[in-house]
Amino acid sequence: DQQVKQNSPSLSVQEGRISILNCDYTNSMFDYFLWYKKYPAEGPTFLISISSIKDKNEDGRFTVFLNKSAKHLSLHIVPSQPGDSAVYFCAAAGTMEYGNKLVFGAGTILRVKS
């Protein structure tokens, strides 16, 4: 049972434009969400996170939006740069049962064209 879903396997965006990556979750007990970026042959790099008590968090070019009622979050990258080309993973955490365990989506490959 996939509790965190990233339904778009890939996304292609022109340099300078906005990239929007989406993520859905099914477990309403999740209360913390994170985005990671991963290059081949490297470990995931933490980008940005959001607690369920917020609906938006910004860090430079990265903004994460959370819609709890829809169990949906998105990552906006503005403006997109060629160096942003990577695989982006959405992850969810929370509840005592899970401890610090992160549940990951399958990832979305972002290609930023120059």
Place this chain on the structure above:
Amino acid sequence: KAGVTQTPRYLIKTRGQQVTLSCSPISGHRSVSWYQQTPGQGLQFLFEYFSETQRNKGNFPGRFSGRQFSNSRSEMNVSTLELGDSALYLCASSLGVGYYEQYFGPGTRLTVT
């Protein structure tokens, strides 16, 4: 501050053998988690350690085990290796319980032949 380090980076083993992977967390981080990444299953949680105690375990067979030392360094062991154990094994550290932001090491690429 140094990041999470994992050794070795690459490993080739034969079916039936066992393997031990090592992880050193970021200085000051006391929680260590392990994940397996494969093309078919994505990133799957293996286990989490805090203060030398396993706090949580993923849905993996008992051949997968781990431990944490008093300096927060961690090891994971896979016994009786199977071809399907070929994967990238990632270690991540965080400050402690309830600190969900985890920082990953570069991983150990295990190939089982």
